[in-house]
């Protein structure tokens with residue numbers, strides 16, 4: 001009975017989608033946008049200073065590494081996993097290191113699962129930079145970081161973004177290296193999935209399993225609209241139980257953005273938001289998967305009509321969106337069911353933890369939270385390597401066989417997996 005009903009609903013969804021709904025730019029992208037874009041690349045970290053360039057892949061890694069080294073008390077880099085072509089899928093995990101053991105709800109931002117939708121990539125990098133540099137001087141950012149664990153994954157599909165090579169985003173494309181649309185490849189909560197789960201998504205699922213995110217967002221481009229669950233059904237067929245809450249959240253996000261650009265979030269719906277399936281029904285998207293399986297409220301933010309936004313427009317988009325991005329994180333504290341929050345003023349731990357990325361690693365790791373000598377032991381306790389950690393924090397692992405190692409420094413330890 002249930003199964004028959006489900007099949008009927010799915011058929012109805014498919015019919016409704018083709019018969020009534022207007023094309024969704026995100027669902028049916030042109031292969032390339034026609035007009036030539038100025039997609040200037042930053043080939044050094046210094047060139048990212050004005051935030052009007054896209055980083056090369058190595059500059060991206062250097063930026064993540066730089067923040068981890070500069071703010072070891074506030075953040076570390078999480079290795080979500082590796083892409084099909086071996087590029088890193090990383091997240092900056094922002095969490096004040098304290099001696100208290102108070103509850104801080106976990107929030108997650110993730111961008112550019114579609115490799116050519118690159119506006120959010122730079123927006124998320126800039127958000128990391130703004131939050132970390134604002135800690136201690138900007139009261140809002142300080143308070144938010146003190147009360148929240150914030151994970152920001154700027155690039156979920158690095159092979160798509162750097163499809164033309166590590167030094168350009170000009171030939172970035174929607175799909176991963178296997179030609180699969182990663183936002184149609186997640187397990188479908190409402191029907192069985194036939195397509196093989198891609199490596200990038202398997203890594204992301206494992207990351208969700210290792211954490212307890214309560215609120216998240218998946219950033220896209222190709223339209224300007226806030227898209228809340230479900231994507232698999234129209235709101236008439238299956239409304240999300242928190243629809244009213246989602247509409248309030250979307251409205252606040254859009255209203256704040258429109259105080260900086262009255263025309264933003266206006267290309268698809270005048271209100272600037274929609275239930276996903278009312279715009280266009282899709283299945284296998286990350287949003288529905290996360291909402292259904294991980295008890296985490298996630299929505300899809302389509303933040304720029306142009307997928308490959310010209311680099312000279314990136315600062316303007318940051319101006320339109322930065323306050324909305326920060327306020328959306330703050331929404332986690334208004335969600336029901338949160339235990340009491342820690343006080344706004346906290347004391348950071350005297351010495352930061354020892355953290356490592358990437359982990360697992362193939363050729364080198366970056367160590368943060370320690371300076372001075374480190375020791376690397378194998379699983380039998382044999383000392384294999386010693387060195388002094390310099391500013392870069394880099395430890396070369398190329399001479400070691402694959403395996404599990406223990407890194408020790410100043411009474412702190414961490415486990416390293418060499419693959």
Ligand SMILES: [Zn+2]
Nearest residue numbers: 026114220221
């Ligand atoms: Zn997209």
